[in-house]
Amino acid sequence: MDWSTTIATTVAALLTLAVFSFLYKDNPFYKFAEHLMVGVSAGYWVIILWYTVVIPKMWQPLEAGKWYYIFPILLGILMWARLNRKWSWVSRYPLAFYIGVSTGVAIPLEMKAKIIEQLNGSVDLVTYMHSSQATGMGILNNVLILIGIMAALVYFFFSKAHTGATGGIAKFGIGVLMVGFGASFGFTVMARISLLIERLQFLLFEWLKWG
């Protein structure tokens, strides 16, 4: 490994150790690394926005004579009215355009992906029970899934008090949700440990060259 790579890896390793030092307690090394990261990330964002939006989506179209690109640019400039308290209301126009477009597009598509398709999938579970490939275990599982979905939905339904039979079903629903949250927790442990493993792989094998 040449000296420039060694220096670079050492800088990265020292910054890694500076962040780890937070585990003992908050200290100047951690604060330094944290603030440096905020600055560098913001700088990176400036660069990315400049080269991926300003140049190809604003500058080059205007240069090519597509004058109508002036409209989104002017709308965008109105966003900066936020910086002045008196004129900040002007920024509502571009905001309204963006919110209108993004909420409008969400209505049919979220309806399809999150509700219709999910209900379709649930109906498929019932269809399976009547199919020739259905096994006893498969049918039992599908019945459990359907009951689980219903019960959990009842728990989310707040227009009726959770008492009596509704209360019982809602309670079962919480149980189902708890299994789901437990599974998420199990996976989350794996996710968090993965991040630590990668950092130690870096320190041990890339920086210290052990093994």
Next chain:
Amino acid sequence: MKLAEKMFAIDRRWVYLALGLAVLISLKIPFSIPIPISKEARNIYNFIDTLKAGDAVHLAIDYDPSTLAELHPMTLSILKQCFEKKIKVVVTALHQNGPAMAAAALDTAAARHAARSGEQMKNGVDYVFLGYKPYPALIILGMGQNYRIPFPTDYFNVPIDSLPMMKHIQNYDDVKAILNVSGTSATDYWISYGNGRYKVPLAIGVTGVMATDYYPYWQTGQIFGILGGLKGAAEYETLVGTPGKAVQGMKVQMVAHLIIIVFIIIGNIGYFAQRKKREQSA
């Protein structure tokens, strides 16, 4: 009783130390654990495996360094499989901290492929890196109409019409599938907007934190495969025959999980001992 009470009050820093040492030591000790392959991962592998040379897929790299540990091995393994099968890859990076990392992943995968086969993968011919644009939801919709709407040029500011590979690729109709490796809500947008509106087959590689949330979409067929966290990454490394950081990480995962389970047990023993004591004194 005193021991049980002590168990209840271990300083958090001892927990940290135990975990840190467990990970460190198990990384150094040479041993391995079997990596059984799940149906969710095998489906993705089989899908790519049945594609013909010259077919194209879209690899959406939507993560940043915070989730790189779990997701980078997936990206590299998928790229390896695509390069070996001569499948063209359209790559995007819709996380603002992601483009440099995605570009580096492409370089690494291309260099490894060259070292293995002596064959140089060329940008613009074998793969295209389109880079980043803000607001993933609308960008995903835009690419569904035509890649040229959000991306008139690629990451290197080359007009995409001048790239040989993009000549026959207009929108999602021209890619066989979208493989979304993600640590963000972009996955939801790919499901609702990419698959939902344009009906393009979609598979996902996500962080462990997210994985369990997508099983309902897997049952409905909105996604045809899931790689969940480091385990999913290790499965894919095994499938493509290049065990790497993820496979190495799984043995460490086992030890770290055992340590955490031991702490959960200790915490519960302490809790029950204390509750019993409280009941006795009441």
Next chain:
Amino acid sequence: MKRQLPLIIIFVCGIFMVFQYFIPHENSEFIYEFAALDWPPIIGVFALTLGIISLVRVSAAKISKRDEDWQYSIVTLIGLAMMIIAGLPWFGGQTSPAVKWQFDFIMRPIIATIFSLLSFFIASAAYRAFRARSVLASILLISAVIVMIRFMPLGPFTDIVSRTADWVLNVPNLAAKRAIIIGVGLGIISTALKVVLGVERSYLGRD
């Protein structure tokens, strides 16, 4: 002007997008591609730079007022300047070696390590808070432990544990997450409708 016009813009854009989905006519397709999908990233640049401007403002104010830990704000501004200078066209723009260097050896290790701290916190949280206090808490605990041990070689129990974990993920977990997805979906749609129809206006702020 201050309130009515933005509400009208939202209504028109929102309704247009809904209709465009159901009736993708040639003309509506043109507006959809030309304005709705092409403009937001351009407008977005100006919105996103507001965050960076305010970061500079806050840091500069902290330094000039000598607030607590003001020295670190200098670090932030130096980091910002270093990256921007490295990305100037003369040095090669976003693909310049200096940008790549700062990304690989400053941003990447710090971000990755900050998030890796969570591994210690989750271990500590598991020890201190993961208690079988009640039936529901026990269900949570058992489900988590089954998922946690699913990839461990446990001799004769390996197969049964892995199959149980698969069952947890594909049966009760699927039911729970589907209920949540449907709930979230209904929430998104009702909020979106409220926004488009002008019932929900909090995002406009006060006059």
